[in-house]
Amino acid sequence: MKNLLPLLLIIALLISCKQKTNTISEKPKDYSSLKDSLTSDLNILKDRKNIAGFSTAIINQDGILYNKGFGYSEIGNQKEYTESTIQNIASISKTLIGISLFKAQEMGKLNLDDPVNNYLPFKIVNPTYPNIPITIRHLATHTSTIMDSDNFWENTYILKKTDHSKSVSVFGYMKPPDSKIPLADFLKSLLTDNGELYIPDNFSKEKPGEKFSYSNLGATLCALVIQSATNTSYDKFTQENILKPLEMNNSGWSIRAVDSTKISKLYANYESVLADYSILTYPDGGLLTSSSDLSKLLTEFIKGYAGKGTLLSKESYKKLFENQLSESQMPEGTEANFGIFLDFSKGFMGDNFETIGHSGGDPGVVTGMFFNPNTGLGRILILNTDSDFDDKVIPQFKEIWSAMNTYGNKLNGEKPVATNAHSK
Template identity: 50%
Template sequence: MKKIFLILILSILILSFKQKNETTPISKESNSTINDTLTKNLNLAYKKGAIIGFSVSVVNEKGLIYDKGFGFTDIEQKKAYTSNTIQNIASISKTLIGISLFKAQELGKLNINDPINKYLPFKIVNPNHPEIPILIKHLAYHTSSITDLDEVYAKSYILTKDKHDENEGVYDYFNKPENNISLSDFMRNSLTENGKWYSKNTFLNAKPGEKREYSNIAAALCALVIESATGQNYTSFTKENILKPLKMNSSGWSSKDIDTNRRSRLFANKEKMIAEYSLITYPDGGFLTSSKDLGLFLSELIKGYEGNGKLLKKESYKKLFEKQIFASNGTNEEYGVFIEFRDSFLDIKNEMIGHNGSDPGVFTAMYFNPKTKIGTIVLVNTDTDFTAIVWPEIEQIWKATSDYQNTINK
C-alpha cells in the first residue's frame, strides 16, 4: 500500500513539474502587444533618419508572424515602403541557386560531384592547376578557385537607361545599356582562355576545392551550369520549381516579372537616388522580391531544415544544410550550399542560418534560428557607404527583431 501511495505522489509531482515547464501559449492580445513593441522599436530606429525605407518580416515554419514597412520608396516621400514593396535583395539571391542545384540533381540532370565542364558549352580550367577539374560542388561552397576581379565583375552592372536626372547618381563602374550581354557570354569572356576579359589572376594559386573564397562570378556560373544541364534557362527553372510552388507571386528576376508600381527606388541618401541598374550575373544578386514574399521562402527553408520542406526531398535538404568547415583567419567557419551558419550577426549573439547581401543602394539579411525555428528578413533601400549613421540604424533594427524573437520564444 505504501509503495502504491509513493508511486501516486511521484506521478503527481512529475505532472506538476511538467505543467510548470510547458510553454504557455501566447494569446492574441499578448501577441498584439509584442508586435506593437517591435513596431515602436523599429520606428525609433527609423527616426535616426539615415534609411529612406525598409521592411521587416518575421516568420516560423507556419508562415508570417510579423511584417511591416517603414519610410518611403521615392525621393519625394509620397509612396510608403511596406512589406509588399519590391526591391532587389543582393546576395540572398544565391540561396535560390542552392535549391535549384539540388532540384536539378533530383531530376537526374546533374550531380554536384560532376566537373562543370561536363555541362558547359565552353571549357573553364584554373591555369595554375589545369589537371584538376572544377566541380559543381566547388562552385556551391565557394572553393572553385575563381575569384572576383573588380575590373571584371564590375562589367556585370548595367544601367537601365542612358540619361539620368540630376538627383540620380551613377557609379563610375556602371556600364551603358548597350553593353548588356547574356550570362553565358559574360562567363565566356571572363573565364575562358580566349575571353576578351580573361586574366590568370581570376584564378587563385590554390587548387580547386582547396580554399574557400567567396565569389559572385562562381555563384552565377553555378546557375549557368544548371541552365546547361537542364536545357532550361535559370529564370524559368526557378519560377517553375521555387516561385510557383511557394506562391511567390510578387517575385522575379526582372521588371517584366513584377508589379513595377510596387518597386522601390534605391538611394545613396535622402537627396540622391542611385540610377536604376541590373546585373548580367543576375543569379548571384538580382532577385526582386518583397519581405512578405521572401518570408514564404524563409518558412520553406525552416521546414526544409527540419526535413519537412516541399521544394526538395528530405535527403536533398540534408545535403543543402550539411555543414562544411573552412579555416579563415585562424578560426573555423561553417557553411552549407550557398548557406551560412553563424553564431552572431551585427553584434547580436544568436545561432543563425541564412545569408545577407549588399549592392549599390541595398542592404539585406535573411536568417533563422534552427532551435526556435523563427526567422527574420530585413530589406533596406539605402546604401551603407554614404551616410555614417546607416549602419547604426541597421544594427538597431536587427537588435529590435532579435529582442522580439527572444520575447515570443519565451
C-alpha cells in the first residue's frame, strides 16, 4: 500500500488539474464588444430619420441575447423608444390564436377539424358552396374562403377621439369612436347574409379548403370560435393561458391592461404623428406588447419546436409546426408554406434561409418575429412608423433585420443546434 500511495496522489493531482483546466475553458464568452458594435450599426440606421422609433431583440431557446430600442416613442417630447416601449404589433398577434386553438383542443373544448358552425352564435356559409362546411382548420390555415373586403377594412380601425389637430394624421378609413361595436356583432354583420355589412365579396368563389388566401377576418372569426367553445372571452383566455404563464406582464389587448405611460405614439411618417386608434377585430393585430415581453413568446416557440415548450404538450407543438398546405393549395410562385397561424417563409426581408414566425403591418406599424429552425436563432423587430408613405422604411427594416442575423449568429455561437424535433 505504501508503494501505491505516491502513484495515487499523482493521479489525483492530474485529475484535479484537468478539472480546473476544463472549468477555465468553459467560462462564458464576453459578447459585450459584439453587442456594442451592433448597437453602433443600428444607431447609424436610426440616425437616417426614416423611422421614428424601433426595438430589436435577438433570442435563442435560452432567452434574450440582445434587446434594445432606438429612436423615439414620442418625437415631440424626445421620449426614447426602449426595449420596454409598448405598441400594437399587428399580425404577429395571430400567433396567439394558434396556441389558443391547441390549448382549447387539449382542454377538450374543440377539434380543429370541426365545422365552425358547431360553435358560433350565428351561421356562416360560403354562398357559392353552401353545403361545404367551413372548419376551424380552414380558418387557421387561411383556406376558409372568407375574404378581407373593403367593408372589412373600412370598419375595423376605430379612432380613440373625434377631434384632432392639423398636425395629426387621420387616415380616411378610420371610423369615429361611436362606431365601435362588440366583436361578435361586427363579424355577424359582415358574414351572415342578412348582415348590414354583408356583400358576396366577403367570400371567394373557391371551395372551402381549396386555396390559400390570407384573411384577417377569418383569423378573428377563429378567435370568436375559441371564445364560444371555451365560454371565456378571447382576451381573458389568452391572458390566462399564454401571457400570464410566460410572465408577459407588460402585454395585453387594451390600454387598461398595460402601463399606458410606456405606450409609443405611432407615426404616418417621421414628420407626422398618427391619430390614436384601436382595432375592432383585435385578435388579428391588436396585441400591445414590447420587444422584451414578445421575446418570451418567441423563446417559447423555439422551445416548442425543440420539444421543450411549456404552454402546450409535445404532440400539440408537433401539430402546430406541421406544414398545412399542399402544393395545389399554396399561392403560385412561392416557396412558403403555412402552419397554424405560423408562416414558414424563405426569403422574409431578404433572408436566404427558412424561417418560422409571423410578420405584421397596420397603420403606423411594421413588425417581424421569426426564428431559424436550423440554428434556433430568433429575431424580433418592431417599428412605430407606417411604411406606405415613405419608400425608405421597408429597405431600412431589411438592413436592420440583416444586421440582427449577422450579429445574432455570432452571439449564438454560429453553431447549428438540434432544434428540429418535428420534421416537416
